[in-house]
Amino acid sequence: MSAATRSPAATTKGRRRPLGLGQATITGGFWAPRQTRNGLDAIPSGQDQLEKAGNLQNLRLAAGIGEGEAIGPVFADSDVYKWLEAAAWEYGRTPDEDLLKRIRDLTAVVAAAQREDGYLDSVVQLRYGDEGRYQQLVWSHEHYCAGHLIQAAVAQVRCTGDTALLEVATKLADHLVATFGDGKTVDVDGHPVIEMALVELYRETGTAAYLDLAKWFVEARGHGIIENHGHSPTYFSDRVPVREATTVEGHSVRAVYLAAGATDVALETDDAELLDALKRQFDHMWATKTYVTGGLGARWEGEAFGDEYELPADRAYAETCAAIGGIQWAWRMLLATGEASYADAIERMLYNGFLAGVSLAGTEYFYVNPLQVRGAAHPDNGRSPALGRRGWFDCACCPPNIMRTLASLDGYLATATDDAIQIHQYATGVIGDLQVETAYPWDGTVRITAPEPTVVELRIPGWAEGATVNGDPVAAGGYARVEAAEIELYLPLTPRVVGADPRVDAVRGCVALERGPLVYAVEQADNEADVDDLHLLPEAPTVEESELLDGVTVLKGRGRRGEGHRPGWPFVVDAQDSLGDEVEVTAVPYYAWANREIGAMRVWLPRG
Amino acid sequence: MSAATRSPAATTKGRRRPLGLGQATITGGFWAPRQTRNGLDAIPSGQDQLEKAGNLQNLRLAAGIGEGEAIGPVFADSDVYKWLEAAAWEYGRTPDEDLLKRIRDLTAVVAAAQREDGYLDSVVQLRYGDEGRYQQLVWSHEHYCAGHLIQAAVAQVRCTGDTALLEVATKLADHLVATFGDGKTVDVDGHPVIEMALVELYRETGTAAYLDLAKWFVEARGHGIIENHGHSPTYFSDRVPVREATTVEGHSVRAVYLAAGATDVALETDDAELLDALKRQFDHMWATKTYVTGGLGARWEGEAFGDEYELPADRAYAETCAAIGGIQWAWRMLLATGEASYADAIERMLYNGFLAGVSLAGTEYFYVNPLQVRGAAHPDNGRSPALGRRGWFDCACCPPNIMRTLASLDGYLATATDDAIQIHQYATGVIGDLQVETAYPWDGTVRITAPEPTVVELRIPGWAEGATVNGDPVAAGGYARVEAAEIELYLPLTPRVVGADPRVDAVRGCVALERGPLVYAVEQADNEADVDDLHLLPEAPTVEESELLDGVTVLKGRGRRGEGHRPGWPFVVDAQDSLGDEVEVTAVPYYAWANREIGAMRVWLPRG
Incomplete structure (x- = not known):
């Protein structure tokens, strides 16, 4: 068994030391049944989904088992590695021989798929061969896949003691060290995660070259590498060097993964300037680009952070992976600084933006987590929230990301x-x-x-x-x-009626309900009045325990119906909210929405 | 010279007969200088841009002139045809021998590029050869290019009397008639426009087969053709048959082009049921999916109509082409029904959503027409409004579409x-x-x-x-x-302070200023207070003539500054708009925004 703490980001350099699995253990209450469902249902069914989608087959083919072509997106391996990571943490939580056998069997395939020189990416190997390596790193996700492999290997050695995947990971990392850097190949992956991974591998192995390469990848960004490949740099967090940036921008998952990795680098290298830059960026994100749910990323287009205060409720993207990346970043900031505000942020993301991404049953997932869905919303693509949670996605980054987060949740409790x-x-x-x-x-x-x-x-x-x-x-x-x-x-759990800074244009004149760490949502299933057109009176709601949705505390407020649909041109002189009857308004925790029939849902309701 | 009316949609079957160029002529006032700049500056520079971007070269290569590969998007020909259409209307407006020579030279290239059997699509010919025809009509835009060619040919014969392009168009249309329909190839183009075009060709030539094929393309939609090709049908207006649809959905330009073509079919075939369906769809679009500017299409993702009342100001897509398609559809509805509301709709789209798409100089264009841009907005791609209007685009559908609309504007005045x-x-x-x-x-x-x-x-x-x-x-x-x-x-031009139906969540608590047909915008350039955070007092603004922006009437209102940026978490109990000083607010016509330095802009301002 590895000597390091059995947790993500097992640093010893911060103001706080993480307590890993075994040192902090959830045994009951809110999270335990969620972890159990994750272990018993989600992780096994996730492996089936990876088989069905072809991800496992790709690795077998690269290992020389059978013949065929690679299937699926170029980053297909990463979902397998996230699953392996989840399985490792789950084994660390509740050792199970069957799970260990699955881990070992799959690890053997991964090891067999690795090339002699340490390179590993089954899709690139099958589609483009050795010649095709790193030819378009901006889109090929080769470092991204490597990063997830390394994270899985670290979790595996920490939780099972097995070094098999760690050997693959160090061989791959050595290959990366030999290939990238000043005087070698000067390039960065379009999708960060390798930075966090290399720092963890350094923590696990003590090999300084891994930390150096992580630092190099962080510092290389923002100097035109991606623009020189002909791509607009904003999407890739490559417009401004990390230590100069004042905000987060572009693809939200990429941005927060990069920031989390940069925080790891700052931690391990005692880089106060870099840490200050990351504080500034986190603060700006939290003040201007975070949903009340802790969701991150306002735009479907480019899956991106919007401008300051651009936080539409209906078209919120708020990818589940972005909330996870946000938690990872905040956790590292917490370790580095010891400031409670980062733990507050983790709590908000965890109970709301993250948890909404998985069904009560634990095996269906949201990719996108809006704060409003209209009753007449029509699904127009596979990620549409109007479809409800789904068992898997063509781009299946979120489900195994949820699995690894729930399985390693014990590691976020205490320091x-x-x-x-x-x-x-x-x-x-x-x-x-x-x-x-x-x-x-x-x-x-x-x-x-x-x-x-x-x-x-x-x-x-x-x-x-x-x-x-x-x-x-x-x-x-x-x-x-x-x-x-x-x-x-x-901790008094008095319900709170919150409003928004007037610069958040999208929810002007609206209020939302919170209680403790939970943000609430008003769903059509619980309300007789049309939720599309329901106004909330700003008085304190009452609190009622209920059997709904596996047993949640509901909030009951008073509201007024709207006028209903008015035909004709909607922009007129003296347009008014003319309100109807007073009605009861029932709100349920946001995380639990869409576990019944999908209907209208609102986190923000117009003030009645 | 052709006998038909020199206008788009030269039907004789509606309740109103269009008056074409020559029967209705703009000679001065607001539009004449815009048409002049369009003819003298935009159309010539557009030809240069088409040369630079490779569109003209593609056609020359397909005509056997020189050797090389096709450049640019698969729909590259369509921009050339829209330019040819614009040039034809412009010649009809102000005959000019140089322009006629350009038209004739380019027409000769197009004719030479056409295959023996009538097929014509230079990019497909060069990239995929004869085998590649219609292999992926959902994305290949082959009918879309054909449609624009036909529209150009009809404009050419109506305005120059030349039949050269009409011969190409009829040969191509005959090829389509021979290829598509029941018992032939059952398929539809992912991007409509062929429907409008074939009906116009029928009007010009009297060949019933063209009308029949247009009708067939309209009726074929909504029966699973595109879904059977493995694509989600909503984007392509292929989820529901046109005569059953109750709204517009999916890609906004595609949707309104299809609706305009279906209106043409309904007109020429006396199909009252189809016309009723189109009325219902237009009404629903106008009541729930149209911006106050007449802009159409709320979403960047899929360039699509949003759900009912989903009309964000900041992330409005409102593609210039969608406003043009909206005008074309409304014009056909007006001809069919004689109802003034369609002319009102044309006016709103024309003076606002459409006209904002072109600079005062006439040679720079917006693809996307938001109703709000924040001061700190950062351009993240080539269509970003924060870049200002641009001389051309990689996907250059909008510029020549504006050119053909301005050149044929006379045709929309009267019936x-x-x-x-x-x-x-x-x-x-x-x-x-x-x-x-x-x-x-x-x-x-x-x-x-x-x-x-x-x-x-x-x-x-x-x-x-x-x-x-x-x-x-x-x-x-x-x-x-x-x-x-x-x-x-x-017509009293009293300024109007308008609000929005409470279901338009994005602009709750806001007001906008209008005067006559013009919607106004508040730009940073005219205002000392921070426009991101400026509230408008709902009293009537005063009217002032000015020399600004080529001479516009400005509106002057009173407002109050906001509190400015407040750091920290923005969603708190008792969040309030706490307002500062009273200030003067200057508004300029929305169409004229972004003709100076790009700064914050708002059509909707919070009520102070």
Whole structure:
């Protein structure tokens, strides 16, 4: 078994040390059944989907098993590696011999597919041969696939002790080190992720060349490489050097993966300037380009971040992978800085923008996570939210990304410093010697017991006005430090009616409901009034437990119906919201929407 | 010279007969200098651009002149044909020997490029040979190119009397008739336009087979042809048969071209059911999927119509070609029904969504016409409005489409019935025996004189409350019928502060300014306050003549500054528009925006 912490981003250089699987363990409450479904249903069915879609066949063909042509997108291998990573974390969580056999069998195929010199990309090998390597790195995703392979290998060695995939990964990384850099091939992949991966491989192996190459890939961006290939650089986060950038732009998943990798580089190289640049970018993203759900990426076109404050509810792209990348970035910022705001951000993304990406059953997925769907919405392509969640996608990046996140979630709960444990996310489980009991996010009480008085730093979310620790008031936004053997944290889950900065044009005059870490949504299934045209009175909603949607707490507010459809030209002098009857409005957690018949849904409702 | 009316859609079967070039002529006022610049600057420079981009070279190569490969998109020929159509109308407007020579020289190349059996598509011929014909009609645009060729040929014969291009067009149309239809190849082009074109060719030649094929192409849609090729049908207006559809959907230019062609078919075949279906679709588009500017198509993704009421200001696509297609469709609906609302719609599209597509100089173009651009907007691709108008595009459909529309604009002014002339658009010029004098849209007075008392039906726009004819009040919305030799129409150009139906989520709580047919925009160049964050007080603005932007009437209102950028998380309890100083707000006609430095621009401003 590897010596490193069994978690993603197992750094020892930050202000906080992560506690990995085994050191922090979710055992019950909100997340445990989701992790169980992920392990028992999603991961096995994911392997079937990879078989059906041809991803596994590609690797077998590259390994010389059978004959045929590569199937699917050029980045097909990456989905397999994300699955392998998920399976490794899942094995780390709940060891299972059958799962280990699946991991080992698939690892053997991957190893056999690798070329003598370490190169590995089954689709490129099958379609273009050795000549075709790195010919169009801007689109070929060869480093992207390598990055996911490396991440899977690191998870595998950390959780199973097997070094088989790590050997493949180091051989591939050595090949990359030999091939890319100053005086070698000067090029970058159109899709980042290799940066995070190489830093993790460095953490696992101690080989400095991997960190150096990660740093080189980060620094190479923003100097015209992609533009020189004839492509517009914005989409690829290649317009401005990372250390000069003031915001995130372009393809949202690419942007946050790059930022997360750059944060890793800053962490391991003690690069305060780079870290400051990344803080600035995160802050700007959070203030101007993040949905209330924590969703990232406003535009379908280019799957991209929009301009500042461009956050349409209906056409939000908010790719599930972008929320995952956002969590990875925020986690690294948290380790680097110890600032609670990053843990607040993780919580918002986790319970909303990320979790909406998977069905209650755990085996259907959203690629795109809008904050509004109209009743008459018509699906016009395979990613259309009006289709509901789907079992798989032609571009299947999101499903195995969700799997690896749920399987490694224990690693995001807590960190340590020399003198304290920090608890960032509240879940029933065990953290070191601490027993944590809570029905969070339905109930705001968290009970922590230790065999002896222990110094614990408890995150008090920014929204938690009125929080107490052992009865004493503590400030919202930051950590409450306490030394005790029995701790009772109370986070008041008073529903909140939030509005938006007036620059967020898309939701002017609207309000949204939140409670604790959850953003709520109003679905047609729960409401008699037409949700397309429903206004919410801005009074505090009441809280009701329910059996709905596997048991969620619903919010009940008062609203007024709209006037209904008015025919004719809609832009007239004295156009008014003329409102009808007062009605009850029922809201359910956003993450749970679209688990029944797809109908109108709104996170933001016009103020009645 | 052809006997048919020298106008687009020269039908004799509608409730109104078009008056073509020569029967209705713009001689001064608002449009004449725009037409002059179109003829003297845009059309010649357009030919240069087509040379530079390789479109002309493709046709020469297909004609056996020189050797090489096809350049550019598969629909490259269509831009040449739209240019030829524009040149023909321009020759019809102002005969010029040099222009005629250019037309004839280029026509000779096109004729030489045509295959023996009538097939013609230079890119397909050069790239795929005879074997490659119609192999992927969903994307190959072969009928689309044919349609534009036919339209050019009809314009050419109507305006120059030359039959050279008509011979190419009939040979191509005969080839299509021989190739497509029941018992032949059952397929449709992914991009409509052939339907309108074949009906026009039928009108020109009397050959019923062309009308029959147009009808067949219209009826073939919506029965799974495109889905059977493995493509999602919505984008291609192929989900529902035209006569069953209740709205427009998918790619907006494709959708309105198809609808315009279907209206032509309904007109010529007396198909009342089809016409009713098209009325229903137009009404639904106008009530729920049209911007206040008359812009059509909400989505960048798929260049598509959005759902009902999905009309974001910032990410409006509103392709210039879609406004042109909308005008073509509305014109055919007007001919078919005689209803003034279609002429109102043409006016709105013409003065706003269409005209914004071209610079004041006449030689730079917008592909995309948003209703808001933020100050910090960063161009991320070649169509980005933040780049300003551009001289040409890789996909250059819009520029020559604007050219043909301006050159044939005279044809949209007026129609006739047996007992009256209808004037739909007001411009200084000559309509039959009528002299029209007006400074419209800057001034609302239109003086019409005739040698003897004449029955004239004057469109009174829906917005023109308080209109008078010879001093007598007339109702807004419809036609005022008058028999006189001297007519003075007065349309009050009182500025209007309009709001939006509450279902248009994107502009909730906002107002826009209009005056007469013009929608106004607030540009940073005219305003000291930050336009990103400027609120408009809903009082009536004042009207001022100015020398700005070639002389426009500006509107001056009162507004209040916003609070400016607030850092941090933007979605909070009690978020409020907290407003600053009162400031003057200057608005200019939307069509004229982005003729100075590109800065923030808003059509819709939050109500202060």
